[in-house]
Amino acid sequence: MVLSERKKKILAAVVDEYVRTAEPVGSKAIAQTAGLGCSSATIRNELAELVSLGYLEQPHTSAGRVPTPMGYRMYVNELMQKQKLSLEETEDINRRMNQKLRELDDTIDNVSRLASQLTDYPALALTTRSAVTIKRFDIIYVDANTFILVVMLSDNTVKNKLVHLPVSVDKRLVQRLSALFNSGFTGITDEQITPLLINATERAADDTMGITSVIAAFAIEVLSAAETPTAFVSGENRLLSQPEFRDPDKAHRLMGYLSGGGNLLPPDQTPADAGEIRVLIGPENVAEELKDSSVVIATYDAGDNTKGMIGVVGPTRMDYSTVAAKLSILAAGLSRRLGRGEAPPEGLHNKLIIKGDSNE
Amino acid sequence: MVLSERKKKILAAVVDEYVRTAEPVGSKAIAQTAGLGCSSATIRNELAELVSLGYLEQPHTSAGRVPTPMGYRMYVNELMQKQKLSLEETEDINRRMNQKLRELDDTIDNVSRLASQLTDYPALALTTRSAVTIKRFDIIYVDANTFILVVMLSDNTVKNKLVHLPVSVDKRLVQRLSALFNSGFTGITDEQITPLLINATERAADDTMGITSVIAAFAIEVLSAAETPTAFVSGENRLLSQPEFRDPDKAHRLMGYLSGGGNLLPPDQTPADAGEIRVLIGPENVAEELKDSSVVIATYDAGDNTKGMIGVVGPTRMDYSTVAAKLSILAAGLSRRLGRGEAPPEGLHNKLIIKGDSNE
DNA sequence: TATTAGCACTCGAAGAAAGAGAGTGCCAAC
DNA sequence: GTTGGCACTCTCTTTCTTCGAGTGCTAATA
Numbered sequence: 001m002v003l004s005e006r007k008k009k010i011l012a013a014v015v016d017e018y019v020r021t022a023e024p025v026g027s028k029a030i031a032q033t034a035g036l037g038c039s040s041a042t043i044r045n046e047l048a049e050l051v052s053l054g055y056l057e058q059p060h061t062s063a064g065r066v067p068t069p070m071g072y073r074m075y076v077n078e079l080m081q082k083q084k085l086s087l088e089e090t091e092d093i094n095r096r097m098n099q100k101l102r103e104l105d106d107t108i109d110n111v112s113r114l115a116s117q118l119t120d121y122p123a124l125a126l127t128t129r130s131a132v133t134i135k136r137f138d139i140i141y142v143d144a145n146t147f148i149l150v151v152m153l154s155d156n157t158v159k160n161k162l163v164h165l166p167v168s169v170d171k172r173l174v175q176r177l178s179a180l181f182n183s184g185f186t187g188i189t190d191e192q193i194t195p196l197l198i199n200a201t202e203r204a205a206d207d208t209m210g211i212t213s214v215i216a217a218f219a220i221e222v223l224s225a226a227e228t229p230t231a232f233v234s235g236e237n238r239l240l241s242q243p244e245f246r247d248p249d250k251a252h253r254l255m256g257y258l259s260g261g262g263n264l265l266p267p268d269q270t271p272a273d274a275g276e277i278r279v280l281i282g283p284e285n286v287a288e289e290l291k292d293s294s295v296v297i298a299t300y301d302a303g304d305n306t307k308g309m310i311g312v313v314g315p316t317r318m319d320y321s322t323v324a325a326k327l328s329i330l331a332a333g334l335s336r337r338l339g340r341g342e343a344p345p346e347g348l349h350n351k352l353i354i355k356g357d358s359n360e
Numbered sequence: 361m362v363l364s365e366r367k368k369k370i371l372a373a374v375v376d377e378y379v380r381t382a383e384p385v386g387s388k389a390i391a392q393t394a395g396l397g398c399s400s401a402t403i404r405n406e407l408a409e410l411v412s413l414g415y416l417e418q419p420h421t422s423a424g425r426v427p428t429p430m431g432y433r434m435y436v437n438e439l440m441q442k443q444k445l446s447l448e449e450t451e452d453i454n455r456r457m458n459q460k461l462r463e464l465d466d467t468i469d470n471v472s473r474l475a476s477q478l479t480d481y482p483a484l485a486l487t488t489r490s491a492v493t494i495k496r497f498d499i500i501y502v503d504a505n506t507f508i509l510v511v512m513l514s515d516n517t518v519k520n521k522l523v524h525l526p527v528s529v530d531k532r533l534v535q536r537l538s539a540l541f542n543s544g545f546t547g548i549t550d551e552q553i554t555p556l557l558i559n560a561t562e563r564a565a566d567d568t569m570g571i572t573s574v575i576a577a578f579a580i581e582v583l584s585a586a587e588t589p590t591a592f593v594s595g596e597n598r599l600l601s602q603p604e605f606r607d608p609d610k611a612h613r614l615m616g617y618l619s620g621g622g623n624l625l626p627p628d629q630t631p632a633d634a635g636e637i638r639v640l641i642g643p644e645n646v647a648e649e650l651k652d653s654s655v656v657i658a659t660y661d662a663g664d665n666t667k668g669m670i671g672v673v674g675p676t677r678m679d680y681s682t683v684a685a686k687l688s689i690l691a692a693g694l695s696r697r698l699g700r701g702e703a704p705p706e707g708l709h710n711k712l713i714i715k716g717d718s719n720e
Numbered sequence: 721t722a723t724t725a726g727c728a729c730t731c732g733a734a735g736a737a738a739g740a741g742a743g744t745g746c747c748a749a750c
Numbered sequence: 751g752t753t754g755g756c757a758c759t760c761t762c763t764t765t766c767t768t769c770g771a772g773t774g775c776t777a778a779t780a
Contacts, residue, residue, distance in 0.1 A: 038752070136508075138500050150510055162517075249600075388771090422730045423772070
């Protein structure tokens with residue numbers, strides 16, 4: 001059954017109002033705010049129908065109406081006006097993004113922090129699982145007992161590790177190993193790094209001290225870490241400002257779940273296309289702990305076919321349109337800068353300024 | 361005035377009991393638990409004196425007693441029995457430390473997570489401010505537009521950054537720059553990296569494209585980031601399981617403060633010696649938000665004269681002895697492994713096992 | 721002099737009762 | 751189909767009462 005225009009308007013009004021006030025919405029309030037020229041009695045009739053259709057519900061017989069998950073779903077899919085953020089707001093987001101992400105690393109924890117700040121909900125940033133391979137493998141010789149492993153992955157992230165060894169290592173061995181690893185270990189996944197391969201490399205390098213194993217272990221570690229989807233959560237505490245989490249136990253449960261960082265988001269779903277916003281409302285979530293919360297997820301392009309995701313968690317009574325709009329901009333910005341694996345022009349510029357003021 | 365033995369015992373009993381139950385402690389309860397052979401009436405007299413001495417207080421006239429900050433202080437300084445953790449517990453901590461910190465990075469966020477898990481309070485790990493210099497500077501040439509900067513600092517941490525440039529760079533220029541940076545930028549602090557120095561390097565390398573600036577900017581960034589004391593907080597949500605934070609507003613305030621990650625701990629105090637445990641009780645804290653919470657801080661030796669700190673935050677009604685004992689072990693473990701900047705033997709071993717099972 | 725038993729008293733927590741108010745459902749009129 | 755009117759329902763808030771743990775004090779005891 002398709003909803004009449006008026007029902008849609010009323011439903012939208014209920015959602016808007018409820019999101020704003022967190023109080024069940026009465027017929028009178030709607031009659032006043034939503035500018036349809038009819039009385040509260042008419043609205044009451046409509047509301048009753050919306051209830052029986054499953055879009056709304058009543059906490060108790062003589063209370064206002066509250067959207068059901070199905071109601072929110074309808075709202076998100078059809079009713080909510082794609083919020084246009086004002087120019088200032090957009091600017092602000094971009095500015096903060098530049099500022100925040102210029103510092104050292106645009107690592108996912110920074111991204112999640114930013115998302116949380118912007119939306120004022122807890123946010124989480126996730127890496128997506130995908131086959132990662134090693135693109136480059138370098139070993140920097142520091143001294144006879146020390147070297148630095150530097151691995152560049154196919155997703156353009158670089159990892160390093162400082163290794164101390166109890167035994168001395170010849171500089172040439174290190175170089176040989178470096179070359180061997182670069183030829184043998186690039187372009188393959190962690191599963192392909194078999195003991196056999198390590199043994200072969202070891203023999204080829206004449207490595208009698210097992211350094212190869214240490215390095216290979218690092219390679220495996222990096223690869224599997226990169227493939228394990230990890231989530232960074234920040235701003236858990238913002239949950240507490242939501243009235244639905246005034247109950248400390250409830251808040252604690254969800255926050256604990258979030259900090260656990262487990263597989264929070266639909267693990268089976270393939271990541272959406274970059275730019276796409278996905279909304280999971282209440283029971284649509286797989287995790288039991290999220291069953292009465294909502295999640296908004298934006299996907300961005302992290303370059304080299306990998307996708308990143310930023311999600312925001314809140315009560316089902318969530319300001320979907322604003323959150324979606326903000327995440328959209330954030331995701332777009334991230335795609336822009338990560339997609340090509342380079343810092344944004346401004347970032348570079350700001351740094352370069354130091355060239356100028358040499359008289360100091 | 362010095363407390364009589366019995367008063368001490370009673371005070372200790374009050375603290376212990378209150379820590380356990382979070383309820384004001386009555387005279388009868390003490391008469392039963394603390395095995396001093398006297399009746400509740402006697403205890404009442406003693407309690408009344410302890411109140412007038414300032415060690416205890418009453419929430420209201422006809423309630424049990426609760427320790428004041430001064431009472432806790434006395435407890436921590438003199439009464440609390442230095443808790444000996446059982447062998448199993450110690451083992452457990454060490455095992456978890458090995459497990460947790462073996463993964464890729466023993467970074468401070470992992471340390472703080474671990475501390476929080478162990479104590480079941482929110483924990484924060486801090487780096488201490490100290491003059492950091494660059495120990496090594498390497499540039500890995502990836503392709504004409506891409507290279508990886510690898511910087512090893514005096515505190516034995518290694519940072520890297522992938523740099524894309526819009527212009528092509530000659531491989532030899534990169535090598536020359538690498539050499540120049542290694543000679544010019546090692547052993548100096550970020551303040552010593554003046555525009556003059558950059559300019560000189562630039563000219564020496566014949567760098568007309570300003571790559572030097574980009575690299576120098578990274579150097580400065582890394583150095584100043586390393587010198588900025590940062591705090592990593594985890595387990596904020598554990599606050600919520602404490603009855604004193606059942607009020608969401610109160611919890612929110614403190615959690616917000618913690619997540620802010622600001623200068624949480626006595627900024628003026630010089631870090632204690634490694635192994636030392638410091639306890640700040642309620643109003644002893646400088647930060648307004650911590651005035652009715654307590655903080656336990658352990659200092660560990662992070663190698664190369666730098667100290668690290670792990671702190672735990674909780675209500676003043678905190679299990680000081682257990683927390684102190686656990687942090688102690690944690691700090692000792694960290695000193696052991698970070699002090700010499702190497703992975704613990706077990707960690708290495710476990711990795712090396714993969715050598716063995718090549719028949720798979 | 722220190723300890724103890726006894727007892728009246730205090731004060732908060734928990735429960736019960738009452739009142740207020742927002743909002744509904746339904747009916748009859750338009 | 752819409753509207754005003756009205757009785758009804760149910761929660762929230764406030765007020766009052768009760769209950770009980772724990773105290774402080776006094777007088778008796780070792």
